[in-house]
Amino acid sequence: MEAKETNLLPDTSPNSAPQPFIPLLAPSPMAAPFFHNSTPKLSVDNLLRTTAVDCWASFAPFLANVICCPQFEATLVILIGQASKDSSLLALDSVHANYCLSDIQQILGSQGVPSDLHDICSIRSSNLSEGSCPINDTIGFESVVDSSKLLAACSKVDAVNECCRQICQSAINEAAKNLVLKDGGLMTNMEINDTTVEYSSTVNSCKNIVLRWLSSRLDSSSAKQVLRGLSNCNVNGVSDGGPNVMLHNAPLGEGNLKVSVDVVLQEEAELPIPLKSGPTVMIDAVGTVVGWPKELVIFPTTKTDD
Known part of the structure; x- marks a missing residue:
């Protein structure tokens, strides 16, 4: 009986051991996805x-x-x-x-x-x-x-x-x-x-x-x-105080700062350094420069990444 030719079998060489017939498979859908791990130039x-x-x-x-x-x-x-x-x-x-x-x-x-x-x-x-x-x-x-x-x-x-x-x-x-x-x-x-x-x-x-x-x-x-x-x-608008620093024609005083008032949280709070003439409460000082004790000025801090 003659052997029938088939296109389903791989060609084998008599001079080498036959290779396993494994079709080319696509990656498993459960395989880990590919990630680009390089650091971007700009966040x-x-x-x-x-x-x-x-x-x-x-x-x-x-x-x-x-x-x-x-x-x-x-x-x-x-x-x-x-x-x-x-x-x-x-x-x-x-x-x-x-x-x-x-x-x-x-x-x-x-x-x-x-x-x-x-x-x-x-x-x-x-x-x-x-x-x-x-x-x-x-x-x-x-x-x-x-x-x-x-x-x-x-x-x-x-x-x-x-x-x-x-x-x-x-x-x-x-x-x-x-x-x-x-x-x-x-x-x-x-x-x-x-x-x-x-x-x-x-x-x-x-x-x-x-x-x-x-x-x-x-x-x-x-x-x-x-x-x-x-x-x-x-x-x-912070400016350090000193003996020669003036604010509204009056000495600013040691340990005090000039600050500009832009936003007020407690409108009726009194100014820590009252002015001889001018606003006495915070809401009236918006848009002006006033004196402020340096120890009461909280500067923004910067956080560093670990």
Whole structure:
């Protein structure tokens, strides 16, 4: 009887041992899924989640200048700074700035943030550009600024001492002014004066460039702590007291601080340092600067990840 040919059996060679016939199987559905274990370059989700919490629709208008807007501004700075690691650009052109701000607003809106957050915080797409600063890339920045000195001053911001000693703030101001002076054509044709509108505007634009560069050299968590620490100094308006420090034509006094009052929790509470003429209770002091005992000022603390 002749053997019938079949296509179901594998071909075997008489010179080698036959191989087992095992069909190619797909991975078991119960097998462990594949995960990408590399560390992402930017924790965008964490940044946006924090911003969404700080800018929740019910509270954003009331805590805008204190909590929400500083976090929103820090998020934008960090996003551009971290992106510069690939692009080397510390600013966005008008087209990309519009798309970027719109996309971020839509993402935050889906997480309960008011749709007019950019209006609440006075953020425009132009805030994501270089403005009038003559430098907008990392190569140009590092050719002008002493980057090691800047990092040494701002890699960590002490929440208590920075507001009084202004170590990082001074380094940022110095770096920004160096960037302004880079534009030789502009500076040689006008007298540099800190009170001129044009010069002040250019310095502010360059400060944004400095902050983005700092954010590119720090991880996103550290950058957020630095930026929020700096914004707290601006929000709180803290200034150390001393024998020569005056407040409303009266000595501030040793151990006291100047603080600006933005939000009041106990409206009828008396001011700890009464003014000779002016408000005596907290609700009447909103929008003004008052004296406050240093030991009663609680500065925000930064938590470090284990």
